[in-house]
Amino acid sequence: MSDAELADLKRLVLRLTGIALGDAKRPLLVMRLADRLAHHRLGSFAEYLELIEREGADGPEIGAMIHRVTTHKTDFFREPHHFDYLNDVVLPAALANGCRKPRIWCAAASTGEEPYSLAMVLAGFARRHAGVRPNLLATDIDAKVIETAERGVYGVERMAGVPSSLWQPHVDMGKGKYTGQVRMSPALREMISFRTLNLTDDSWPIEAGFDAIFCRNVLIYFDPETREQIVARLKAMLKPGGWLMLGHAETLQRQSVHFERCRPTIYRLADTSPAAADNQHAGTNERRWPGDPALQRVEIVVGDVHASETPTQVRTLLGSCVSVALWDDVSGIGGMNHFLVPGMSDDGPPGRFGGHALDLLLAQLAELGARPRRLRAKIFGGARTLRSDMGVGEENIAFARSYLEGAGIPIVSERCGGDAALEVYFQTHDGRAFCRRRYGTFAPAGEVRPPRIEFPVLPGSGPRPAQR
Ligand SMILES: C[S@@+](CC[C@H](N)C(=O)[O-])C[C@H]1O[C@@H](n2cnc3c(N)ncnc32)[C@H](O)[C@@H]1O
Missing domain, CATH: 3.40.50.150 (Vaccinia Virus protein VP39)
Incomplete structure (x- = not known):
């Protein structure tokens, strides 16, 4: 394949497929296209390119050429x-x-x-x-x-x-x-x-x-x-x-x-979307965040874990998912996750993902210096947000309770169940939590509820301990 033939082939491939072939591909192209030249009894790549141009974009040879210039390396569960x-x-x-x-x-x-x-x-x-x-x-x-x-x-x-x-x-x-x-x-x-x-x-x-x-x-x-x-x-x-x-x-x-x-x-x-804008609070809309505006603010979504040693409000919006918030009163270190127990992989025991979400939170807290024996817990979420998923929220709550029991961490309060989404703002340094129900987005079909916003403060750890 001459330099001119290679340049023509590269231009053609770029035009047809977007693929930018490098000059180093020449031996590979020669090898892969040789059988097409033999098939058409052609003596050179220039003749092969002419054939493709002659047949046009819908011609029969284009497919065969594309098959030979593309790389198809793949595997089952590649990048698992x-x-x-x-x-x-x-x-x-x-x-x-x-x-x-x-x-x-x-x-x-x-x-x-x-x-x-x-x-x-x-x-x-x-x-x-x-x-x-x-x-x-x-x-x-x-x-x-x-x-x-x-x-x-x-x-x-x-x-x-x-x-x-x-x-x-x-x-x-x-x-x-x-x-x-x-x-x-x-x-x-x-x-x-x-x-x-x-x-x-x-x-x-x-x-x-x-x-x-x-x-x-x-x-x-x-x-x-x-x-x-x-x-x-x-x-x-x-x-x-x-x-x-x-x-x-x-x-x-x-x-x-x-x-x-x-x-x-x-x-x-x-x-x-407008619905998301309503549910999102984001740091851009200061008035929607309750509590001290000087606090650092972090939002988490399903699958996330956030722990902090500096006073932070962690916000999330829960449907049938569950969040477990943990904090150590003495060091003022705390954090929260957001997870769903069903949806575990076929290859793992039930609760694999929930267990992972809790293990991760505990590991992050320990790394920041929280003492496991001083941790206390709050559980949020697990609502019945879809009629047909009656058991999902309950399963999540039950899983969180049994994990915490197994880990010897006392649960000081729960804001769980119901049929509406729950917006949670958890304060990592004192364990206080602001919650509000979000009716409308998740309310069962046919049931109209007036938008209702409440900000009850769940009991936290009270005044800061003297040693802080
Ligand atoms: C290396 S494989 C990757 C396969 C798979 N996605 C994976 O990660 O295992 C690249 C695939 O992209 C295809 N391909 C190349 N150019 C393409 C294009 N312009 N449009 C669509 N598919 C293209 C090739 O045919 C080839 O099958």
Whole structure:
């Protein structure tokens, strides 16, 4: 492949796929495209490029070329923390917002390992939450990999390293001449719509409103400008408050102003809807924060933990989730978490995530210097925010109580249950908590309640101890 042929091929690939090939790819391209030259009995790459130009954008050869210039490396449960996050945070949040048909988009699906891993998590979640019917869209530019994905048949060795509890319930094991192969279950295959889609196309024939988009390990192939444009368009496809998952080597640049970075490679779109604005208090609306305005203010959402040694108000909004607040009166160190017990992974014991949220809070407090034996607890939340989830809030409360009992931490007060969301402001230094019910957002259908705001102060530790 001459320099001129390589330059022409790079331009063509950039125009068709957005992929910016480096000069170092020349040997790879020669190797991958050699069979296409042989197939068409062509003597040079220049002739091959002419053929593609002649056939045009809808010609039969373009697909074969795209298949050879794209990289399809993928695995089941690749970068596994994203799948835990989907299970533990994204899906519970959708449910807490009343969404029973969460929509997920896997935007560079390759041969299907990624969308099937997502579908396994979604199926597990749907099994534990009656009436939840997730929907998964899986797209890729390459029609050939999408064909493989749709078939859903893999060598069992592709599951190496993945706990069998995650995949075995969702596959049919091959027998006879199919021994050594697994086929994705009909339930998984039905959950996913497979389509070819070029992320650099001017328009995407897809309905917006995804709860999460997995666009992993594809942006790295584009130049920075293309990357920015695609992220801006992915943003428009998300629901307010939706999540964007990127690959391990990918980060947001200019578009990051619209997103909050929740974890490395996990971003959440800011929720600017009127409902969110009402529920958000944020530091921008000072009057909504009760108590001393001089206090440091921190907001947490589901999955978060915040502990502090300096006087801080930790605010959160709870539906059926639970927050446990802990504080040590003597040192003035305290903190709060926000978690949901159901939605645990299939591979862990019940309460794995809740236990983790409490372990983390205790560890942070200990690191800051709080003494475990001086800790006292308050529990908030666990409301019945959805009719069909009658037991979820109760389960969360029961879990928090039993964990605290096991840890020997006295519970001094609870503000739990009910059928409305609860807004909590917990003061880490003195254990005081301001709560108000938020009717309207979560009230059961058909029941109209006047907006009611109350700020009862839950008993804290009283006056500061003399030794402080
Ligand atoms: C390295 S694989 C990543 C697969 C999977 N997301 C993962 O992380 O395991 C990259 C995929 O992006 C696809 N791709 C490349 N350019 C694309 C484009 N312009 N539009 C859509 N998909 C593209 C490739 O066909 C390939 O399947």
